[in-house]
Amino acid sequence: MALSSDTAPEIEAPAAAAPAILDVSNIEVIYDHVILVLKGVTLTVPKGGIVALLGANGAGKTTTLKAISNLLRAERGEVTKGSITFAGERVEALSPNALVTRGCIQVMEGRHCFGHLTIEENLLTGAYTRRDGGRRVRDDLDMVYSYFPRLKERRSSQAGYTSGGEQQMCAIGRALMSRPKMILLDEPSMGLAPQLVEEIFEIVKSLNENEGVSILLAEQNTNVALRYATYGYILESGRIVMDGAAAALRENEDVKEFYLGVGGEGRRSFRNVKHYKRRKRWLS
Amino acid sequence: MAAVAEMTDIRDREAAAPAEVLLEVKNVSLAFGGVKAISDISFDIRKGEVRAIIGPNGAGKTSMLNVINGFYHPQEGTITFEGKVRRRMRPYEAARSGIARTFQNVALFRGMTTLDNIMSGRTLMMRKNFFWQVLRQGPALNEEIAHRHRVEEIIDFLEIQHIRKTPVGKLPYGLQKRVELGRALAMEPRLLLLDEPMAGMNLEEKEDMSRFILDVNQQFETTIALIEHDMGVVMDISDRVVVLDYGKKIGDGPPDEVRANQDVIDAYLGVSHE
Amino acid sequence: QDGELFIPLLTYRTGPFAGSGIPIANGMADYLTMLNERDGGIGGVKIRIEECETGYNTQKGVECYESTKANDPLIYNPYSTGITLQLIPKASVDNIPVLSMAYGLSAAADGNLFPWVFNPPDTYWDGASAIIKYIAEQEGGDLSNLDGKKIGYIFLDAGYGREPIPLLEQFAKDYGFTLTQYPVPADQMQNQSSQWLNVRRDRPDYMIMWGWGAMNPTAVKEAAKIRYPMDKFIGVWWSGGEDDARPAGDGGKGFKTLNFNGVGQDFPVIQDILTHVVEPGKSQVSETARVGENLYNRGVMNSFLMAEAIRTAQEMTGKKVIDAADMRAGMENLNITEERLKEAGMEGFMAPLKLTCADHSGENDVYVQQWNGETWEKVSDWFSPMKDVVRPMLVKAAEEYVASNQPWPERSEPCAQ
Amino acid sequence: METLYLVFIDPFVQMVTAPDFFLQVLWEGFVSGVLYALIALGFVLIFKASGVLNFAQGIMVVFAALSLVGLTALGVPALISFVICIGIMFVLAVGVERMVLRPLVNQPDIILFMATIGLTYFLIGLGELIFGGEPKTMVTEQLLLPTGSTAFDILGGFLILQHIDIAAAVIAIIMVAALGFFFSKTRIGRALRAVADDHQAALSVGISLNQIWVIVWFAAGIVALVTGVMWGARSDVSFALQIVAFKALPVIILGGLTSIPGAIVGGLVIGIGEKIGEIYWGPLVGGGIEGWLAYIIALAFLLVRPQGLFGERIIERI
Amino acid sequence: MLYREAGQYKTSYAADMAVFPIRQDRIGIAVMLAVAFVAIPLVASPFFLASIMIPFLIFTLATIGLNILTGYCGQLSLGTGAFMGVGAYACYKLTSIFPETNILVWILASGIFSAAIGVVFGLPSLRIKGFYLAVATLAAQFFLEWAFIRIPWLYNYNASGAIEVSTRTAFGVVLTGPTAGTVERYFAVLAIVVLMTWVASNLLRGWVGRSFMMIRDMDIAAELIGVRPLRTKLLAFAVSSFYCGVAGAMMVFFWLGAAEPSAFSINLSFQILFMVILGGLGSLIGSYMGAAFIWILPVLIRMVPEALGLPIEAATVEHINFVIIGALIIFILIVEPHGLARMWQIIKQKLRVWPFPY
């Protein structure tokens, strides 16, 4: 495992046993023809795995997920190098909707609900690509409502007028409605109340365990992410700087210090953080 | 532990001289059609404190801030700010009277640079007349430069020098939040309302942000009202916490007290997981 | 560019006025091409024509003028009253003649004050007076019969349609009829139902129309729709295209307009065009049948006037390749007699025409034609406009124009009175 | 005093004293309203699906009508030309999607709006190259549409109804109902609204923007074709006709940019309102007020309801 | 590396806030001014001056005007043509009432009238937004166009309904009317446009411009920061219409020499809007580029077949012109939705890192 700071990040099939459902190999992403954001990112999600993608703001997590789901083009970004394979098929050239039809859906960062549609209509658009009949869709709607009772209460409000957390639930619920094989979750916990964060991860876990859905999770809340994930990648400035099994990452000193907030003497208080820039060891 | 020590500290301070009330919310109710976002809530914010507002999603926290700075008009109740009672006011009046704010969904001016965004916080203070602006000489230029100095201080303070000239739309989320704080600070408010300033940040950034908030609070003596879902942060940096649940107030007091409150645990915190 | 007679043609084959502009443009171009093909030009000098597309847009027309005036053009045909009005001051300074054949500024007929502008064979004021005269004729003959009558005037609300208003208003006062105006804004040409509803309410005894482009067919249709008696609906000569009346189907029967040129292919000149231009494929007309239509022939007549002026100028100066100043002289001495018409294969095609230094228009005879569902039929004799009444008004208007546009470039050598 | 009388009393006196004429005015207003609604419908469809005002709708009307007339001029039977024209509109829809919309996905509305103006220019040029500038006559009869008119004696006067106008009204109402149903009750309808809200999010849930846009532009194309036939039958078919698009703009903002029933209600309000205004009040100020009266009526409604009568509420939240 | 800023340090905020903080840009602008003021009048033909440069500069000014409103303040307006018309008619009335006054004074003063009218028609922007507002500005367009026709006082009861410019002078030089010299007119236009560009850049860099952009980017947030939306929008309408009005007055007085109401039609509005968008929303340099592009391109297209000796009919050229312009607009939007100005920026950025790709 590439945990030491000085070895270059090397690629190693995580949890070697399971075959990969998603394989991102050495991709480079450029925005606006000039801004190079990803500088060779490689990662693998095994079938039925939960993989966390961690990293500071602006590291390129969102960009990675969008590259996979092919939403980059809409942002004038493009993948200029490398390859992306989903379920054994090269997908760089597919349209986002083809990808959704194949079972890979993204929950976008920053909610992106359809403001003028009601919560329920939002959820139903999630089932747009499904062809398995209204009954099943109804059932899934009920399932989402049982996950998020709050959504049921607000089902007929326009999403644009619901609170931030409600929208976040709506965005997640909407993705679930497509019955995906793989979900790309971009910061699902953002803006959710603590007990809900826990619940969301429980839902993710149960989907993963019961339905075999694979998950790629970009998350700032490292603590929770690493508790639920099986494997993790750490991204810094467009490069993977470290990867390893979640448990191992949790024990890593750097990760502890920079992502979990536990220094040598236990959890630091936010009140006492000092005004100096600590340097990450792998950056020095 | 350090944190606890600090908190006891505050309570001592409070006991010694309860600071004067800066803002008082009294029996405020707000409904949208059938949805009761806020029902009959009262609390106060004292001068110089960090006041946290917490509660489950959809509890009405953001709506509360919207009421305070005049974006929503409550059907009932009053807001008293610095002794002046208000029922209805326009947002710009709130801004004028010294209330600044950050937003849950970043509300920066996406097409403008970081510098311009923060400068925009000083619009209210820039009043050199239009005709000098046309020439951009003399008073107009001096004024611009004076404000630029203040803004550069804020930029230094928030450590965002390197993105000074970047259009904010292109910045990653965390930096956007920081710019937004900068913009609010540039208004030199007496009351600063922060709506989930740390959502979507990693630990390091949250630590930085906490530092900024506390510094603002101490150095500029700005009173702060803070909505945040990260209990670690809330418990550590706030002086008093008010807890909302579906429009009702279910708790109000110092952090430990609130943390121990069974209603709050049921409605919001769930199992403690620290 | 010696050895050439350069004539820029400001035309419009696009836009809402293309329907009227295309036949005119074809007629003008084809006649000149015919001269080149048949006679090798005029006096042995080839004519070079260059079309510039204006879209009947004044601004574009001025651009066309500006962009061609450096190439020694002999004369301009703006084919829009709006463009003409704007070219008048410019051309008067640049010393290039403007031929606005039966359109443009009526007052410019005064050659003393407008040495560079020509508007034969008639001005709009002549046209309006001719229609009024014709109406009086219908009502029994005397102008006094107009007393108490209601006459509606529907017009394109642009320089064009407004040009005759001062005269009509004056006449209304003088002869005691009431004049009701129905302006049609250029961008509402295809949607005239309000104007015609008003007509239905006001029930005017006669309707006069100054329409152009898409306005004409729409108006005829609308008139038919409200069942206005079509034989009391009289258009100026620019409202008399075949395509103006035809779309209304049977409803258009009876619609009348003024005219001053022959319609049809039965003229030697048209036959020459057919053989020398259309058949060899040197024309832009879409089908041979369109040669000889009213507006096509009007274009031919327009070019004929220019060609005659060139001829005259060549004779007067002895030069073969003339310039703009010579061209003006040619225009001012234009004298198209019956014999000349015959020679040119245009007998009965138009009335004889003579211009002088002082009179740039001539107040020539016109006739009324009527749509029979298939073609235009001549339903009146040639008759003259109300020359004696109109002329003094023209002179007065010309003086006013000059007075309000001081300093106005004066005539270099005054007309011998 | 005089003016007050002319403004506030006289028009009503006229309405009462010549009721047959008033009825005719109402009918004319109704018919223009219906025709405005038809054009507006095209705008609304595309706005619903992309949040963009399709400025090219007007030229699409002309283009469709010209193709129809052009084909019949070549000797193709009118009804077959009509079917071919539907095909042409489909090709146009696919072309627009490929060349214009797809590369501009997720761009600000104003950019897409601009692109539709570019498209307008392109189509004007292309159309004139192909069809030439001369106006053409609509092949109304060959299309089995009624011509002629009937006059009724009524209220001491008469009322003239053009048969084509009646047909236009019936067809417009059927189209509005059908499209309204299609776009509000189907999965596609929901997807449309989703796309209009947020291109990227719509992509992320697997809505194929390409497919949606083709569908919508095709629908708008068919609407344009029908509009072209109806308007063409009234005046003639020429490029001047594209100006009627400006008549549809106040209609859609009055009805609400996103509402299909709004298009018809807006059309009627504007059609009847401007006719009455023009006929009874227009003469007071020299006439010709129709051109802007529609806009002023729309503006008046908007000041009360900024999103139009049936438009979706504009979400303002922070 | 041909173009770079490395090694140029700014030592004061004033320097950093200068219009062109980079030396190469400053040199560039000086060269351009020299070309515009010295080289062009020396070498250009009257046709080039009168039919290309003068209209280009006038359109630039109008483009800047609309850009202030649409590009900077985010209020989409389709009434530019009419606002230009207000300027033209105001100037016409002013000079016919006071024929002796320096014409430049009235050219600038006429902007005030269009600013006032702009403010009136800007009032609905308080409640109406986006395309709804755009359509509402069409009300201004059509109403004003109608007024230009229906209020004969505006055109001095001229029978043709057009306004015709008589000879007027400034500082003893004849600047308008048929006898005015081309070079003189060119200088007048150039001076006004350069001056007003400078003023616009001053305004837009200060709080005025910032509050416009705040409203554009997020009007609610702007209000919460203390910007009064209505006032700011009206100010934008006023400034924008002022520019458009001056441009309109110049259009008639220094270029066309006369104008009918239809000169200020919706087509003019669209033309200016094209210039704004192709040049780049919210960019002054873009306004120049957009105006140049839209104005000069058709002229070139018209000249090409002639230059090549191709026998293409005038009408066909016109049609092809439309096709090409339409296609180019779409093409440019696709390549760079932020317009020519952004393209230029990207080119500069590439030059900066040249010869490396990033």
Ligand SMILES: Nc1ncnc2c1ncn2[C@@H]1O[C@H](COP(=O)(O)OP(=O)(O)OP(=O)(O)O)[C@@H](O)[C@H]1O
């Ligand atoms: N549309 C865009 N155009 C140009 N640059 C962009 C664009 N989107 C993102 N970037 C840049 O790409 C880099 C990576 O951004 P990205 O959003 O992927 O980061 P992230 O890891 O998801 O951060 P966060 O945790 O804040 O969401 C950032 O520096 C950002 O400025």
Ligand SMILES: Nc1ncnc2c1ncn2[C@@H]1O[C@H](COP(=O)(O)OP(=O)(O)OP(=O)(O)O)[C@@H](O)[C@H]1O
């Ligand atoms: N303008 C509005 N119209 C209708 N309903 C609204 C409006 N604003 C807020 N609400 C509703 O009021 C309730 C409270 O919303 P608010 O945004 O204040 O919640 P919150 O406490 O900030 O939640 P979160 O933590 O998720 O941000 C929610 O149910 C929301 O849907």
Ligand SMILES: CC(C)C[C@H](N)C(=O)O
């Ligand atoms: C042929 C034309 C010149 C007639 C045109 N309607 C005009 O403006 O006068």
Ligand SMILES: [Mg+2]
């Ligand atoms: Mg991200």
Ligand SMILES: [Mg+2]
């Ligand atoms: Mg909230």
